[in-house]
Amino acid sequence: MLKNALLTLLSLAIAIGGGGGSVWYALKTQDGVGAIRIGQWTAFPDIGTPAADPYSKARVAREGVLALGRAEGLSFIAERDSGGEQLLRQCTYTIEGGFPTARFWTLYAADQSLGVVQTGRARLAALQSYQVLRQPDNSVIISVGSRPAPGNWLLTEGAGRMYFVLTFYDTPIASSTGLSDVTLPRILRVGCNA
Structure with a gap:
């Protein structure tokens, strides 16, 4: 009798622990159900629509973010x-390339909760399309790091993982037909502080 009770408890513990762990992993990973990948950038185009999959809806509910509808925009x-290495706050990067057509876009460095990285200074770790300097071919080069750089500079400080969040507002790429020929800027690691 005691043996059956212990086996039942063990089975329940494995089922609940394994189920909870798999849900946590599915919600935490950026390569989930309904994701599209362009280079190193990942987006969930259906996340703010009624057609969103259950994992996308759970991700929005857990993170408490305001999901953009298909006509409003798309976040990557x-x-x-670009080398496949995790983004780290103690490293410097160059984000370079063209940006798809959009009325407005924002780029910011994010922490684990996808909130803007706190820098301890008045300057936020964020840029937007109206304030960047462009190259003659309309591409953009952005330096990312703790030391000021000429041109476009995105401030990041501290240590640990980070993410880049690139959001396009009022853009044709938000439709399913607009994603086939989109190219996004590359993220190149320049160096890291020890």
Whole structure:
């Protein structure tokens, strides 16, 4: 009798622990159900629509973010650089390339909760399309790090993981047909502080 009770409890513990762990992993990973990937950038185009999958709805509920509808825009998240390495706050990066057509876009460095990285200074770790300097071919080069750089500079400080969140507002790429020929900027690691 005691043996059956212990086996039942063990089975329940494995089922609840395994189920909870798999749900946590599915909600935490950026390569989930309904995700599209362009280079190192990942987006969930259906996240703010009624057609969103249950995992996307759970991700929005857990993180407490305001999901954009298909007509409003699309957010891309990068957790790795072009070399496949995790993005770290103690490293410096260059984000370079063209940006798709949009009325407005924002780029910010995010922490684990996808909130803006706190820098301890009045300057936020964020840029937007109206304030960047562009190259003659309309591309953008952005330096990311703790030391000021000429041109476009995105401040990050501290240590640990970070993400880049690139959001396009009022853009044709938010429709399913607009994603096929989109290219997004590359994230190149320049160096890291020891």
